[in-house]
Amino acid sequence: MAFRSTSNNVTHSKLGVWEIYEDPTTLPRKRWPSIEAYAIIKTAAPYVVRMLRDIASIRECWLLLAGWVTVELVASLVPAIALSFHGQLLTVVQTAVDHRTVDPHLLFTVAAGGLACSLATRLLRYARARISAPLHRRIKSYYSVHIFHAVVRLDVPTYDDPAVQHQLEQAFPKSPHSTIAFDAVSATLRLFSTAIQLTSQLPVLVSVLSNQPDGPLLVFLCLAHAFFQWAKVDKPFIGHGVWAATTTDPDYIKSEGLKRAVTNPIHRKEIVASGIAPSLLAQYRQAVARIADRAGDFYEVVASATTLRDGLSINVFIQEVLRSMPEIAFALRAVQRPSSIPLSLASLNLITQTTQGFTYTAFSLFDDTVTIANKLAAVRHLYEVTKIPNRVKVHVPKKDSIIDEDDPSLGVPFPEDQQSLELGISIEFRNVSFKYPGSDEYALRNINFKIERGELCVIVGSNGSGKSTILKLIARLYDPTEGLILVNGADIRTLRLADLRRAISVLFQDYTHFPLSIRDNIALGDPEHADDLDKIRRAAELGGADGLIERLPDKYDTYLERPVRDYYSTLPEGMTDLFGRPVDYGRVREAGGMANAEGGGGAGNRGLSGGQMQRIALSRTFMRSVVSDNSVGLLLFDEPSASLDPTAEHDLFERLRNLRGSKTMIFSSHRFGNLTRHADLILYMNDAEVLEEGTHEQLLAQKGGYAQIWMLQACAFLS
Template identity: 40%
Template structure:
């Protein structure tokens, strides 16, 4: 999830990612049976509790398993800093992002406070150094006048304590301010990515170049990395703050030791040996977590995550485009965000490890230490001519050492931040560039239909010499196809697998445009019609239908987003699709989440025993037939319950492939009742209950329409259709 420490190389830690799902709070009864006795079980749980750390963060319960291991190490080199000059090309996109987020409520308020806190924090080290310098005066007075200046000592000590307390307070404020700022950035970028992905058409979304750009812009995880956005702003502020901290610190130190003999030379020499560590140190170490589990029961976040998965996966794209769901998804995403805004801070675990060789360790330890020791000896020998100044010199040495180490820490911070800022700026650029991606299927200009009442009796569809091949493919999926389906007619397309039946339906929906030829809808060239209007007048059930990563209710309701909140319509659609009965048997009914995601496999038993739950172990597993019934219900929600004048064409691609005979009979019985009210086109490699009453049958093979006519006509011809009919009929003789 999110979080980290700047300057440490990020490596993916082994993890179980179970966040976008509602978790069960108790185990399955069988898993609660243990061979351990009650006392042993209690002791076991007590021991396990020490192995896990629980963090409550907003809507999340995060459990970390931390092993007993030594610190790991990693080295950040300065050699790559020259590449940061390339961020000049990315700066316009950074400013564009800054302008966008400054329009968000409360952003300027939080950002102004954050800048103020950083400015005050940058001045504190210099103030603390100024108070520390008074100790030198106290020592000098004690040596020269043989008295202790108590007032000055108390003043210096009190000042240092106040600086420490104020620094801690500012650090706390900084951490508190970063959370809302990071969430504001995440919300903005999440909306950008969802809007872009939801708006892309099928060929554009499937394009390898476009996919590469989307993965690069979102970090390969499907969603944007908010740390890149907020991190870029934070780093810019921190760089100026670090520079101010260094300059003010150097200024105070120079003034403090400038009056002492050879004090400046010693400070420079000591600073040099500290800088040598930058080139010799093999790395810094931090403890790491071995695995973590993040759990949330927040239904709004579950839906939010599901919607983001919905636009992320290409398997859902054609249904989103064909169903005109883009605006509904955007609206639902915004609405879900309104419920969890400010509560869903991300978490992730960083892991960094490396090894030190004996030679590296010796070089890192011995060389700088030798320089430091000889510098101190030389400085003290120089002061030996004036023994009364030796105590002051010793105090000066300590002051210089502490101050220089603080300077080096600031330099390390600057190096780390400068190294990462180019990557963050470049990702911001990519996030904005993907908004300029143009769809491969251009929109038309003519509204459809001209008269809304004209859809009451169906839609006319005509193919004239249509040929098509999928992008990047050499072979044609359709070759010189011509036919016409009049309003209210029932057309059944039959033939072998891969003959082009499904492709024909996709062209009617304008998921793709023909390579050659023209398609007409109600006499209009399909390319001249507005895409939204065209798809709004149709309902489709794909052969490769998908189950959206949302609740059962949302899966059905998205068939008609305008009436998605009408539970009566949703239930009626489920009844028509044959899904109501098995939905009611689920523990959570229509609110069941039947699809979740999980991360890497870890020791689930260990986590389960420690925290009581891991993942969505009680998730309902739906059969192929049940999933198809949900898809059919979604189609009925759109085609039947949305109103007769809204949808005039129904497209079915293998609608009963996963249904049992009874369910298939019920489905076709309901569909036949719509005959005459809507134009219906069925695609199937099986000849079933619909071909006999069909007004038009198209038999396809090898991407061509070989035969067309009614059942009686084609049987009389004795061609391929008749052969297929007789072949399948033999199974029932």
């Protein structure tokens, strides 16, 4: 592994295919509790108090927590009691060597005490498991709601921010089997338990070993060995400071890309249909051959390098010497006083075991302090993540301030008269320009138009012209970079966000299907009527999805994508087991109702086409816009017929025109169909600008871009 310094004093080293960069100006983490750790603990203390109050509020959790504390307290005292009995055993051995007699009562007491300590340890371990398991489940359930709330409240630009994503990751447990709050409680209890264990053991250890032959010498040797072993374990290959590792090896990058391509189910159909599997295999073989022994996962390579580095280090030789020194001291004493061999052997075993155990416990106390700091810092992240400010704010003109949307009472109520929604909502853009976060290109440039209440507006133009962006700004997923948007004549930024979004029904081009049943997917359009199957069926009928849903085995209870995967044994299907029997999961799949390929088992969409999937998404929009007739005044449809055939598209537009009543409806589309003939207003867009506006007849008369594309599409349809 070669080292060199870069121009900015960052140390660069190469390990296999990996390039490692370390900043030597950052201080490594100490092995003892640092000032930084204590500062972290102090800062996190208020959040820990809040966490404990929250845990105590969970049903019966305070009883479980009290039981767990009691068990840990008793368990921390058992080692000292066991050590006391071991010391008495040495007394029995000493008496036997000096006087050739044994006190049966004392021997029985020592044996019974040792057995009782062993049983107590086992029972306490069992009690800890019985208490911690339900406590963990209840804490995990409680904080799953906490995290769900923290994530679901975020708006689009905030959630898309990589810094916010990183902050969310810090608040999530590192493993699906763990919980930040439970880990913090567990680590804290372990720290206090360790401290009590050391405090109770120390006087007993001193009392037992002070009168033993060569006791201080053996204790020193055992302490030294334990220290060097702990120091070795705690020394990483890469420093604790700031470092980064990357690879630019083209063969390694390509080989990893090929592995992902063949293991990701999304690519499987194309690999099979195009017959490129042999080519992928050949490319992978070539890349692996060129990499040779330089390849490997980063931490795998680091672990291998660590093993090689430490294999013949001075530390290892010192450890081996110190490991043998107690036996050498025992041998010298045995040569000098052969009669003391039984006592010396017992002393050696007791001193070695107890001293090493005590030392490791003491060292773990130092390590646990830093661990506790990290655990408590995670608790702080867990609570602070609920306070991430959203980018989309409510402007309160009277207070001349900006307030986060989390308070639903802030902002101007919309509309003032709920019945007015039946007449639609007016939308006006004044000199609106917009850039997506992180982009230097305008998605909209100086847009001006007005859509009156109850009008049908169709926004047409090529892909990427800005049609979808207009709908996103109306739904206030983003705020314009420049300009003003008026809703019923009021600045959209002053309106209560919850009221505004409740009054709008929107279907975006990049619509999604939630990992829920079809019934729940449609019902999300109007959660208040989620249990009304008749309304759900009506929405499905209007969306054109009722026929395909009825043909599915589970009908409305069908999951397009199961959120829970199925599990199978490790034997690959198609091979033979150890007894020569073929491995076939067909019968267990059939017995468990699991799918062979499409659908169940956590993958697939039941073989539905893109048009059929879009009809289900449309049904959710109909559930909101038609079934909830009095609460929606503006309908937004972004390419609603992109995946539909011409007949289904025509039927959809007819249903929408007939059912919208007096509500305002805005469509975006790159296909000029029958809908534009009935539009009150057409906006023709290109390259982020509105170039033409008017009715169908007016735009045809202008003979501009709209008329040209209309004629091209009409000729293509007729031909």
